[in-house]
Amino acid sequence: MGIEIHHVRKTFGSFTALEDIRLSVPSGGLTALLGPSGSGKTTLLRILGGQEEPDAGSVYLAGRDVTRLPAQQRNIGFVFQHYAAFTHMTVAKNVAFGLEVRKTPKAQVRRRVQELLELVQLERFGDRLPAQLSGGQRQRMALARALAVDPSVLLLDEPFGALDAKVRKELRDWLRQLHEEVHVTSVFVTHDQEEALEVADTVVVMNQGRIEQVGTPEEIYDHPASDFVFGFIGEVTRFGELRLRPHDVEVTLDPESGSHPGRITRLTRIGFEVRLEVVLDSDPGSLGGAHPPVNVQLSRTESQALDLQQWDAIWVRPRAAAGGREVEVLRVGAGR
Amino acid sequence: MSVTRTALRTVVIAYLFFLVGWPLWMVVQETFLSGENHLVSTLQDPAVRSALRVTLAAAAWAVVLNTVFGITLGILLVRHDFPGKRLLGLFVDLPIAVSPIVVGLALLLAYGPVQGWLGRPLAELGILVVFSFPGIVLAVTFVSLPLVLRAVIPVLREIGIEQEVAARSLGAHAVQILWRITLPSIRGAVTYGIILTLARAVGEFGAVLIISGGLVGQTETATMAVQRFHQGFATGSSYAIGFLLALIGIAALAIVTVLRPKEHTRGN
Numbered sequence: 001m002g003i004e005i006h007h008v009r010k011t012f013g014s015f016t017a018l019e020d021i022r023l024s025v026p027s028g029g030l031t032a033l034l035g036p037s038g039s040g041k042t043t044l045l046r047i048l049g050g051q052e053e054p055d056a057g058s059v060y061l062a063g064r065d066v067t068r069l070p071a072q073q074r075n076i077g078f079v080f081q082h083y084a085a086f087t088h089m090t091v092a093k094n095v096a097f098g099l100e101v102r103k104t105p106k107a108q109v110r111r112r113v114q115e116l117l118e119l120v121q122l123e124r125f126g127d128r129l130p131a132q133l134s135g136g137q138r139q140r141m142a143l144a145r146a147l148a149v150d151p152s153v154l155l156l157d158e159p160f161g162a163l164d165a166k167v168r169k170e171l172r173d174w175l176r177q178l179h180e181e182v183h184v185t186s187v188f189v190t191h192d193q194e195e196a197l198e199v200a201d202t203v204v205v206m207n208q209g210r211i212e213q214v215g216t217p218e219e220i221y222d223h224p225a226s227d228f229v230f231g232f233i234g235e236v237t238r239f240g241e242l243r244l245r246p247h248d249v250e251v252t253l254d255p256e257s258g259s260h261p262g263r264i265t266r267l268t269r270i271g272f273e274v275r276l277e278v279v280l281d282s283d284p285g286s287l288g289g290a291h292p293p294v295n296v297q298l299s300r301t302e303s304q305a306l307d308l309q310q311w312d313a314i315w316v317r318p319r320a321a322a323g324g325r326e327v328e329v330l331r332v333g334a335g336r
Numbered sequence: 337m338s339v340t341r342t343a344l345r346t347v348v349i350a351y352l353f354f355l356v357g358w359p360l361w362m363v364v365q366e367t368f369l370s371g372e373n374h375l376v377s378t379l380q381d382p383a384v385r386s387a388l389r390v391t392l393a394a395a396a397w398a399v400v401l402n403t404v405f406g407i408t409l410g411i412l413l414v415r416h417d418f419p420g421k422r423l424l425g426l427f428v429d430l431p432i433a434v435s436p437i438v439v440g441l442a443l444l445l446a447y448g449p450v451q452g453w454l455g456r457p458l459a460e461l462g463i464l465v466v467f468s469f470p471g472i473v474l475a476v477t478f479v480s481l482p483l484v485l486r487a488v489i490p491v492l493r494e495i496g497i498e499q500e501v502a503a504r505s506l507g508a509h510a511v512q513i514l515w516r517i518t519l520p521s522i523r524g525a526v527t528y529g530i531i532l533t534l535a536r537a538v539g540e541f542g543a544v545l546i547i548s549g550g551l552v553g554q555t556e557t558a559t560m561a562v563q564r565f566h567q568g569f570a571t572g573s574s575y576a577i578g579f580l581l582a583l584i585g586i587a588a589l590a591i592v593t594v595l596r597p598k599e600h601t602r603g604n
Contacts, residue, residue, distance in 0.1 A: 049505060050505070051501060051505075070504075071501075071504045071505050072504050072505070072506075072507045072508060072509055073507075074505075075507075076505060077505070077506075078501075078502065078505035078506075080498060080501075080502060082498060084498040084499050084501065084502035085499075086499055086502075086503070086517060087495075087499070087521065088520045088521055088523075089520075097503065097506055097508070097516070098506035098507055098508075101503075101506065101507050101508040101509075101512050101516070102507055142502075145502075145506065146505075146506070148506075149506060149507060
């Protein structure tokens with residue numbers, strides 16, 4: 001059950017959008033399709049939604065082969081980045097749309113719309129027009145509209161992409177909660193790794209039309225399957241032959257085993273976080289070429305304990321439990 | 337700055353006054369203030385009433401035909417790709433680019449009962465296009481052809497397909513999408529196009545003059561009646577009908593102004 005994708009391929013002219021995609025999404029889960037633009041994540045979602053047809057392969061939704069089924073017969077809910085609100089209809093009419101085109105009895109429609117508006121906390125806004133709502137409210141309306149038809153799958157295309165940072169955060173938490181209440185199999189597309197890690201219970205990382213890794217947010221973050229995933233899922237810095245997270249670099253004032261001397265060339269404080277740029281006195285590894293500055297991420301408390309200032313001479317080393325990766329020599333070589 | 341603006345404004349107002357306002361006012365004056373009320377006396381003439389009926393009926397036909405045509409072709413041109421699309425887009429603008437009298441001649445050639453290659457078979461079937469009501473409908477529909485289409489196209493482009501895709505994903509089929517989503521969203525533009533079509537069709541003269549034959553009380557339209565009275569020195573009547581035609585045009589413009597989205601002025 002859930003969603004099964006078998007060997008799906010899709011090209012646009014000479015551009016390969018998807019290459020032999022195999023994926024199985026568990027029923028009732030909240031899955032993120034994560035990747036940079038051009039990775040094929042939106043194409044895959046559109047294929048699930050019936051807005052795009054695959055060149056090869058097949059798609060099963062809730063056990064039913066829907067590969068050649070038009071969108072209106074798939075029983076899916078689709079939420080668009082820019083809401084796609086029906087601008088000439090009231091909020092209640094928007095939510096009722098899916099039920100009305102199915103010729104649901106009026107009383108039933110009214111009851112269901114009321115229920116959904118309560119679920120998305122818009123019960124007082126039923127008579128307004130979409131233009132009179134804020135972005136966050138509009139997207140909640142779009143969600144209610146998609147859920148109205150009891151879809152077997154809910155698909156969301158960059159659902160928070162058009163919202164400002166604060167509303168975005170609120171809506172993420174809210175979607176997470178909503179999903180716990182409704183439990184409909186949901187897939188959302190995002191290019192924001194933080195969003196994927198925070199909201200989803202399964203993350204599918206995509207790159208250049210392929211799936212790089214499928215796993216829980218922890219698995220993806222702690223055990224990235226490829227260099228690409230490691231680099232895409234969080235910030236990366238280089239220390240000799242090692243690539244690691246900036247928060248996995250330890251800073252000391254005195255030499256420790258495995259540590260290397262350097263100088264703080266830049267110190268930026270962003271709220272609770274302190275970022276350092278450290279130029280090493282010499283290359284700790286043997287890759288050759290100029291060693292780029294090491295980026296370090298500390299908490300304000302750690303930074304204050306060491307009393308760090310710009311131009312201080314310090315020692316850095318990878319933390320003991322750091323989940324770093326060996327630098328792919330070839331790639332570094334080719335980059336120079 | 338403000339001196340230039342005042343000068344500019346004066347020039348524009350004077351231009352409009354001498355070109356449009358004053359002459360139109362003269363028509364009003366001649367109709368009502370030259371000794372007798374010509375409007376009332378003119379409307380008692382059955383030939384005038386017939387001319388007005390013919391004009392309005394033909395305009396109504398033009399509105400219906402061009403609305404259906406405009407919406408259909410608009411959706412086709414904006415939402416679909418097909419070979420020759422650009423050419424078709426150019427072609428539909430031809431009717432307002434060509435002089436109406438040429439349109440009349442062309443229609444006469446095509447639909448004339450003697451030499452018209454479509455007119456002759458139709459005449460043999462007993463359908464007379466030229467010198468009858470269908471010809472008038474044909475002429476006014478022709479000259480107002482692209483007005484609904486041109487009003488609808490930019491709005492269709494602007495609303496995009498997102499709402500339609502959303503409606504489809506919610507289970508709506510093509511007809512439901514058209515009635516519930518597409519048509520309501522272009523309603524304003526369609527009304528705008530209809531008003532323009534109506535104004536254009538009511539005021540048409542050249543094309544109709546050639547193709548209708550101008551039989552008084554039968555195929556004479558309001559604009560032709562104006563011409564007939566004017567040439568027959570019954571100027572009072574021609575001013576009265578002229579006043580009615582102008583009134584329809586002004587009413588149309590007023591409605592259009594209310595409907596048209598507010599134009600943003602730059603600066604203060």
